[in-house]
Every structure is written in structure tokens, then in C-alpha cells.
Amino acid sequence: MHIKFHSPHCSPSITMMIFLGVLIGLLCAIILLALLKFLHKFWWVPMRIKHVMSSQGISGPPYHFIYGNIKEISNMMKNSMSSTMDISHHLFPQIQPHFDSWFHIYG
Structure with a gap:
């Protein structure tokens, strides 16, 4: 063997x-x-x-996966920049329209 x-x-x-x-x-x-x-x-x-x-x-706008609120912000900024700018002491709604909008919606 x-x-x-x-x-x-x-x-x-x-x-x-x-x-x-x-x-x-x-x-x-x-x-x-x-x-x-x-x-x-x-x-x-x-x-x-x-x-x-x-x-x-504290509430706020809904979150969208990956891109967050960027689309909503960019659309608001485009709309704000396309309109004529009113030179006064109330520039915030034209410079930061998303914050102004969300402040009125969510407080």
C-alpha cells in the first residue's frame, strides 16, 4: 500500500x-x-x-434625500433675482427669499 x-x-x-x-x-x-x-x-x-x-x-420645510432643499432655494432665488430690486430697508426678502418665506410659514 x-x-x-x-x-x-x-x-x-x-x-x-x-x-x-x-x-x-x-x-x-x-x-x-x-x-x-x-x-x-x-x-x-x-x-x-x-x-x-x-x-x-420647531418645524421647517421637508427634507429631500441627498439634495435637501437646494432645488426649492434655487427656484426662490431665481424668482427673486428676476424681479426688479426695491432699494429700501427691506432687502432681506429679496436677498434671502427662502428664509423670509419659511419664516412666514413656520414661524
């Missing part, structure tokens, strides 16, 4: 497969970490701020 023992050294194809497995696992971990950081910054933090503010009785 003849018994064969395996060589303690792995063949090059097995070594390459192990290396690729580790590399793919590392890449997946990096992608998952980046996704978690993205969700934390653009979803968790704004929702937490909204919750804390509403628990104190």
Missing part, C-alpha cells in the same frame, strides 16, 4: 484564488464602509436633526 502526502506548499492556482478572495472581500468591505458613511451623512444626520428640532416644537 502506497500513501501519498500532500505537499505543504499550495499550488499557484490555489494561492491566486485565495489572494483574489481576500482582495474581493477587502473591496466589498471598503464599498460597504463608503455606503454607510454616505447614508450617515445624507440620511441619518438630517433625520436626527429634524427629529430633535420637531421634539422641541
Whole structure:
């Protein structure tokens, strides 16, 4: 009876497969970490701020995922800049129309 023992050294194809497995696992971990950081910054933090503010009785415009209120602000700024500017002591509604509008809506 003849018994064969395996060589303690792995063949090059097995070594390459192990290396690729580790590399793919590392890449997946990096992608998952980046996704978690993205969700934390653009979803968790704004929702937490909204919750804390509403628990104190402070309301505001609704938050939209990723871009927030930028579209609403830019539309208000375009409308404000397209109209003629009244030179008086009441410049705030023309310079910051979103704040003026939200102040009247939400207090």
C-alpha cells in the first residue's frame, strides 16, 4: 500500500484564488464602509436633526434625500433675482427669499 502526502506548499492556482478572495472581500468591505458613511451623512444626520428640532416644537420645510432643499432655494432665488430690486430697508426678502418665506410659514 502506497500513501501519498500532500505537499505543504499550495499550488499557484490555489494561492491566486485565495489572494483574489481576500482582495474581493477587502473591496466589498471598503464599498460597504463608503455606503454607510454616505447614508450617515445624507440620511441619518438630517433625520436626527429634524427629529430633535420637531421634539422641541420647531418645524421647517421637508427634507429631500441627498439634495435637501437646494432645488426649492434655487427656484426662490431665481424668482427673486428676476424681479426688479426695491432699494429700501427691506432687502432681506429679496436677498434671502427662502428664509423670509419659511419664516412666514413656520414661524
